[in-house]
Amino acid sequence: xxxxxxxxxxxxxxxxxxxxxxxxxxxxxxxxxxxxxxxxxxxxxxxxxxxxxxxxxxxxxxxxxxxxxxxxxxxxxxxxxxxxxxxxxxxxxxxxxxxxxxxxxxxxxxxxxxxxxxxxxxxxxxxxxxxxxxxxxxxxxxxxxxxxxxxxxxxxxxxxxxxxxxxxxxxxxxxxxxxxxxxxxxxxxxxxxxxxxxxxxxxxxxxxxxxxxxxxxxxxxxxxxxxxxxxxxxxxxxxxxxxxxxxxxxxxxxxxxxxxxxxxxxxxxxxxxxxxxxxxxxxxxxxxxxxxxxxxxxxxxxxxxxxxxxxxxxxxxxxxxxxxxxxxxxxxxxxxxxxxxxxxxxxxxxxxxxxxxxxxxxxxxxxxxxxxxxxxxxxxxxxxxxxxxxxxxxxxxxxxxxxxxxxxxxxxxxxxxxxxxxxxxxxxxxxxxxxxxxxxxxxxxxxxxxxxxxxxxxxxxxxxxxxxxxxxxxxxxxxxxxxxxxxxxxxxxxxxxxxxxxxxxxxxxxxxxxxxxxxxxxxxxxxxxxxxxxxxxxxxxxxxxxxxxxxxxxxxxxxxxxxxxxxxxxxxxxxxxxxxxxxxxxxxxxxxxxxxxxxxxxxxxxxxxxxxxxxx
Numbered sequence: 373x374x375x376x377x378x379x380x381x382x383x384x385x386x387x388x389x390x391x392x393x394x395x396x397x398x399x400x401x402x403x404x405x406x407x408x409x410x411x412x413x414x415x416x417x418x419x420x421x422x423x424x425x426x427x428x429x430x431x432x433x434x435x436x437x438x439x440x441x442x443x444x445x446x447x448x449x450x451x452x453x454x455x456x457x458x459x460x461x462x463x464x465x466x467x468x469x470x471x472x473x474x475x476x477x478x479x480x481x482x483x484x485x486x487x488x489x490x491x492x493x494x495x496x497x498x499x500x501x502x503x504x505x506x507x508x509x510x511x512x513x514x515x516x517x518x519x520x521x522x523x524x525x526x527x528x529x530x531x532x533x534x535x536x537x538x539x540x541x542x543x544x545x546x547x548x549x550x551x552x553x554x555x556x557x558x559x560x561x562x563x564x565x566x567x568x569x570x571x572x573x574x575x576x577x578x579x580x581x582x583x584x585x586x587x588x589x590x591x592x593x594x595x596x597x598x599x600x601x602x603x604x605x606x607x608x609x610x611x612x613x614x615x616x617x618x619x620x621x622x623x624x625x626x627x628x629x630x631x632x633x634x635x636x637x638x639x640x641x642x643x644x645x646x647x648x649x650x651x652x653x654x655x656x657x658x659x660x661x662x663x664x665x666x667x668x669x670x671x672x673x674x675x676x677x678x679x680x681x682x683x684x685x686x687x688x689x690x691x692x693x694x695x696x697x698x699x700x701x702x703x704x705x706x707x708x709x710x711x712x713x714x715x716x717x718x719x720x721x722x723x724x725x726x727x728x729x730x731x732x733x734x735x736x737x738x739x740x741x742x743x744x745x746x747x748x749x750x751x752x753x754x755x756x757x758x759x760x761x762x763x764x765x766x767x768x769x770x771x772x773x774x775x776x777x778x779x780x781x782x783x784x785x786x787x788x789x790x791x792x793x794x795x796x797x798x799x800x801x802x803x804x805x806x807x808x809x810x811x812x813x814x815x816x817x818x819x820x821x822x823x824x825x826x827x828x829x830x831x832x833x834x835x836x837x838x839x840x841x842x843x844x845x846x847x848x849x850x851x852x853x854x855x856x857x858x859x860x861x862x863x864x865x866x867x868x869x870x871x872x873x874x875x876x877x878x879x880x881x882x883x884x885x886x887x888x889x890x891x892x893x894x895x896x897x898x899x900x901x902x903x904x905x906x907x908x909x910x911x912x913x914x915x916x917x918x919x920x921x922x923x924x925x926x927x928x929x930x931x932x933x934x935x936x937x938x939x940x941x942x943x944x945x946x947x948x949x950x951x952x953x954x955x956x957x958x959x960x961x962x963x964x965x966x967x968x969x970x971x972x973x974x975x976x977x978x979x980x981x982x983x984x985x986x987x988x
Contacts, residue, residue, distance in 0.1 A: 395653040399624040401512065404432035405547035405587050407615035410441050411452060414580050415611050420452060422612050424459020427482065430607065430619055435482040436516035436547035442466050444475035453480040467492050467505030467516065479516045481507045493536055496525035506536060511624060512599065513540045517548035526551065526558045534565050537592035543599040544592035549615065553584055566590035569601040569620050576618060580610045589620040598625045600710045600718055623710050625720035626654045631706045632723055634791040637799035639826040643696040643735055646803065647826040648689045651787055654708045658687045662702035666727050682709060688826055696734040701727045728800040737839025741766060744962040746773035746929030747953030750789060754959045757978035759796035765963060770797045773929045773951065774809020774896030780817040790824060808832050809896040809930065810851045833872055835879060841966060842888035844879060846872055846895035848910045873913045880921055890971050891923045898928040900944040901937055919945050924971060924988045927962060934960045934975065936984055947986065949973065
């Protein structure tokens with residue numbers, strides 16, 4: 373299940389301010405009905421290309437066609453439906469109603485999808501025989517009809533149509549020229565079992581100046597619960613035929629199990645709250661149910677200015693007012709919004725996830741275990757090895773120290789890779805922090821990535837406390853000058869680095885930093901230990917501020933080579949650990965563990981072998 377998700381246009385119903393997700397596109401069904409008058413227009417021209425172009429441009433997935441020849445003398449032996457289909461880029465299925473003029477005459481179905489099965493049902497017609505052509509597709513059936521001109525025959529057809537719809541076992545759509553008008557006895561009888569989706573005030577015949585509604589699209593009620601009509605239009609075409617075409621846009625409801633994209637991931641934990649992040653595969657009304665048990669639950673939603681945020685697939689729901697040290701249980705819930713208009717809304721299925729749990733540390737908590745990984749670069753072998761290893765190490769949270777979500781090409785790609793890591797390290801129950809490395813800054817969606825996180829302080833850098841330990845997370849930006857050709861003039865990290873210099877000065881003076889029992893500095897690009905020719909603006913700006921800062925350790929990455937630099941080895945005022953990666957034979961996972969006043973750092977390779985154990 374992938375919620376793919378690059379946005380551009382507005383749909384006419386007003387539901388999405390963006391292009392629908394791939395799943396939503398799969399769930400759309402556009403049905404057209406068109407009495408084509410055998411391609412003879414009101415201008416006297418017989419033009420199958422004109423009809424085919426209109427159908428193609430309508431965006432229809434399937435078309436019910438009436439009044440069409442097959443190999444008649446009138447049509448000079450041509451397979452009219454086939455020629456229209458070729459222009460419409462669709463598959464033709466012809467249904468003969470009567471032999472005519474050396475060939476056949478009847479109805480047809482055009483479809484982008486190949487029918488699974490096709491059958492015909494004879495219908496009453498005293499002036500000429502009538503037929504219903506039924507094509508079955510994977511998710512629905514379409515019945516194309518051209519009912520009799522005689523009311524008695526039309527009424528006699530209702531039972532036959534009803535029986536076919538009832539045996540279908542999936543949504544059954546009936547479309548065609550019904551030769552009757554709204555309010556008739558026939559229409560009222562049909563409406564007992566079918567939902568007529570037309571706007572009955574919109575006329576369809578004659579095409580040049582419509583005065584009657586004769587063309588309809590209807591959905592069988594008993595099996596149509598999961599198919600919702602969203603917009604019905606009579607197309608403005610007054611020449612190609614004597615009828616106007618009618619287009620109905622349907623939406624299949626997303627099955628509840630497909631609504632939420634993977635498990636949630638916890639972000640931005642504090643002593644009294646945590647953020648639950650998750651994405652949906654369809655625009656949905658979302659909430660989180662939570663409590664100290666699974667029976668007595670509160671509900672949290674995300675609001676902006678009094679309005680629930682339900683126009684997109686990203687969900688960032690904050691649980692506030694929590695008690696530190698208390699175990700909480702929660703689940704994410706989503707109800708699809710099929711149609712969102714100013715004065716009407718249509719909802720789909722509702723999903724409720726399994727329960728997950730978490731515990732927030734108290735301000736005076738002394739014990740924790742954190743896992744720190746870096747430079748995974750989507751290396752599947754390395755991720756799987758450390759995921760397996762993490763399951764054997766009880767831990768409280770995970771930090772990804774850059775280049776773990778590299779070069780996001782679009783939002784779908786970014787979300788997929790976030791969940792590869794979040795799922796692998798069980799971030800539905802263990803809060804996760806994502807520090808930006810230089811490779812997260814590259815590619816088309818890199819500037820969009822922050823919306824998928826809830827970082828402490830709301831920036832790409834920040835601080836958080838876990839009990840009596842203070843963590844400071846920095847964002848070094850890129851590893852080359854802004855004017856480097858590869859950035860095409862789109863980068864300028866100067867102010868970001870200056871802002872962090874000011875941020876560091878303020879943090880070192882803060883009450884939270886001063887009262888902390890232990891202090892951990894984490895950033896992707898090392899300040900100490902880079903090659904002498906390396907670009908290092910962060911060192912120039914930040915090292916003078918940090919030279920007397922009482923950090924217990926500095927955890928870095930970027931070089932893909934594990935290194936340990938004791939205090940003073942490179943002029944560093946505190947121990948520096950550089951994590952390795954991304955190959956499994958070079959990658960490392962840091963295990964930072966605090967028990968009482970004791971703080972240790974263990975460096976493990978991908979097989980769990982210890983490379984270093986440091987008492988800090």
